Amino acid sequence: MYKMRKLLITLVVLNIFLIFMNVVKNVAYTDDYPLTEKDIPPLEVIRETPRLGYSAHRATGASSCYTIGPYYSENTAHSLAGSIRKYGLEVTIRSMRTKETLNYLVYIPNIESEQEAKTIVKDLWKQNVDNGKVVPKGPHKNTVTLGFFKTLDKAKRQTEYVRYLGYDARYTGRKIVKRVYWIDYDEPLGTGTPVMTWSNDINPDANPQIIPRTCDQRAWYGKGAFVNVPPENQ
Known part of the structure; x- marks a missing residue:
């Protein structure tokens, strides 16, 4: 009974460790590969204005x-x-x-x-x-x-x-x-x-x-x- 409890605790600790490593890995991946390039300005939203008639x-x-x-x-x-x-x-x-x-x-x-x-x-x-x-x-x-x-x-x-x-x-x-x-x-x-x-x-x-x-x-x-x-x- 004691061995089973020890095994369960070990599995829980391992799962927590794996989740933590995945989070750290994703953050590192995002930092290495930015979503936009540095030299390209972001898009600007332009509101449409009614066209004047001739x-x-x-x-x-x-x-x-x-x-x-x-x-x-x-x-x-x-x-x-x-x-x-x-x-x-x-x-x-x-x-x-x-x-x-x-x-x-x-x-x-x-x-x-x-x-x-x-x-x-x-x-x-x-x-x-x-x-x-x-x-x-x-x-x-x-x-x-x-x-x-x-x-x-x-x-x-x-x-x-x-x-x-x-x-x-x-x-x-x-x-x-x-x-x-x-x-x-x-x-x-x-x-x-x-x-x-x-x-x-x-x-x-x-x-x-x-x-x-x-x-x-x-x-x-x-x-x-x-x-x-x-x-x-x-």
């Missing part, structure tokens, strides 16, 4: 600069601007208010009495002008309205026909104020960026124009200016 103001070569619009949808304008940025070009979106003709009203003004106005409406009805109405009150009281027309051409034809019948017909455009969006972008001369193709893919009904501008003429409509934009689908 701009005529920073370019060293010749550039072409354009404005595309108008867009009546903010989502359409921002989607197209995103496509242009992905192509590597700098983009500026400008928004402004514009007066747009909603439709055209044909009317006969300056009628002295309500009875006379009603008589005119009845007479025009006999001549196939069946949309006449008398304004009952307000600053345009007793005016005869002859309908709203989506296009200027139709309003003019209706006006001329009523004048032919002997009445002083006139027309006027009804305007509304809307917000529109224009996109400015620059490109290297001769690039031919397919911006119009992207615009048609995003919104086929937008019907914008690409307008060349001088490259130092950013926001050339002027801040806060009104731009007369022809209405869509008259």
